[in-house]
Amino acid sequence: MKKIININMADLAVAHENTVLKTTGVGSCVVVTLYDPVKKIGGMAHAMLPSKKLIEKKTFSKSSKKSKKTNTSSKYADEAIEILIEKINNLGGSIKNLKAKLIGGSKMFKILSGDNQGIGFKNTEAARKKLLEKGIQIESEDIGGTVGRSVEFNIKNGLVSVSTKI
Amino acid sequence: MNKKISPLQRDTLIEVVNIGASNASTSLSKLLGENVKVSIPELTLNKLEKIPNFIGKPEDTATVVLLKTSGDTPGTMFLLFEPESTLNITGKLTKNKKKDIKILDNEDQSALRELGNILIGSCITSLANFLKINLIQSVPETATDMIGSVTNSILANLGMVTDEILAFKVDMIIKKEKIKAQMFFLFEPKASQKILSTTKSLIDEKNN
Numbered sequence: 001m002k003k004i005i006n007i008n009m010a011d012l013a014v015a016h017e018n019t020v021l022k023t024t025g026v027g028s029c030v031v032v033t034l035y036d037p038v039k040k041i042g043g044m045a046h047a048m049l050p051s052k053k054l055i056e057k058k059t060f061s062k063s064s065k066k067s068k069k070t071n072t073s074s075k076y077a078d079e080a081i082e083i084l085i086e087k088i089n090n091l092g093g094s095i096k097n098l099k100a101k102l103i104g105g106s107k108m109f110k111i112l113s114g115d116n117q118g119i120g121f122k123n124t125e126a127a128r129k130k131l132l133e134k135g136i137q138i139e140s141e142d143i144g145g146t147v148g149r150s151v152e153f154n155i156k157n158g159l160v161s162v163s164t165k166i
Numbered sequence: 167m168n169k170k171i172s173p174l175q176r177d178t179l180i181e182v183v184n185i186g187a188s189n190a191s192t193s194l195s196k197l198l199g200e201n202v203k204v205s206i207p208e209l210t211l212n213k214l215e216k217i218p219n220f221i222g223k224p225e226d227t228a229t230v231v232l233l234k235t236s237g238d239t240p241g242t243m244f245l246l247f248e249p250e251s252t253l254n255i256t257g258k259l260t261k262n263k264k265k266d267i268k269i270l271d272n273e274d275q276s277a278l279r280e281l282g283n284i285l286i287g288s289c290i291t292s293l294a295n296f297l298k299i300n301l302i303q304s305v306p307e308t309a310t311d312m313i314g315s316v317t318n319s320i321l322a323n324l325g326m327v328t329d330e331i332l333a334f335k336v337d338m339i340i341k342k343e344k345i346k347a348q349m350f351f352l353f354e355p356k357a358s359q360k361i362l363s364t365t366k367s368l369i370d371e372k373n374n
Contacts, residue, residue: 008215009218009314011215027311027312028318049325119323149315166267
């Protein structure tokens with residue numbers, strides 16, 4: 001029996017065997033898939049913002065005090081990758097075998113980002129930086145543009161399929 | 167930033183948004199020459215990642231006309247049309263109805279942007295007049311894609327400044343033309359505090 005796990009925004013999941021991880025409506029968010037081809041264990045995260053550190057600088061001192069108390073969250077690209085690695089490790093996968101794929105990071109509205117590269121770019125940069133830090137190779141990317149994507153990740157063979165509606 | 171708002175504050179916010187929405191629907195009615203039914207605003211105060219479900223099914227396609235507001239109450243406002251409504255309304259405005267939202271041309275996009283300008287403009291003007299605050303709107307922009315993709319791009323930008331968002335939804339329906347426009351207001355908590363404090367001082371002023 002094939003099991004399908006639907007991942008919402010700012011959420012993540014890991015699985016093994018006959019499972020398909022799925023997420024729809026990826027805009028400026030970044031989806032990171034990690035796969036261990038030896039043990040056939042994989043995980044997918046749908047992160048919304050680049051990094052908590054980056055945001056704390058911008059917000060006022062009041063709110064940064066608050067966020068220090070909260071634990072790591074899959075809302076942020078860098079923290080989501082750390083949680084994914086940990087969870088894959090718990091299932092028996094090894095960080096040495098992991099291969100990553102990045103999807104998303106598009107720029108839907110010009111007025112929201114102005115002349116800067118926008119949040120999508122920052123998200124992918126944060127994910128790349130974290131993966132480099134952890135020594136995980138990025139196999140392929142489907143990044144940028146002005147289009148929304150849906151992602152399906154088949155754990156059985158490690159295939160990631162990306163579809164668009166427009 | 168308090169997580170809950172009192173029933174009185176809730177009613178106040180809904181009433182204020184209702185004033186804006188009524189003005190917007192009047193503009194829509196004048197523009198199209200049709201009767202427009204407008205719903206009572208729905209309100210939610212929730213974490214950023216819970217907002218997409220309030221807006222719609224993430225995998226459905228929709229056309230969004232987005233405007234950013236700055237000034238005393240910063241936030242984002244947008245109009246959302248389902249494919250059928252998009253085609254009906256652009257067809258009515260341009261007199262050249264397309265069969266599919268994938269082939270909307272510059273004229274349609276322009277019509278939608280202007281519609282956004284008119285509706286949200288009249289809404290913002292009435293809000294600014296009522297609350298005696300300073301509100302500036304940006305130029306509109308359209309996007310047609312999955313609701314999830316569009317909304318998470320909007321929310322991510324708000325996410326840089328806040329964890330929680332106050333969101334309003336108003337439906338505007340033209341039954342005869344099968345058009346349903348949904349108007350959304352996303353305010354930063356700072357903006358909603360400002361609205362509450364100004365309405366309170368307005369009421370106090372009247373009582374004295």
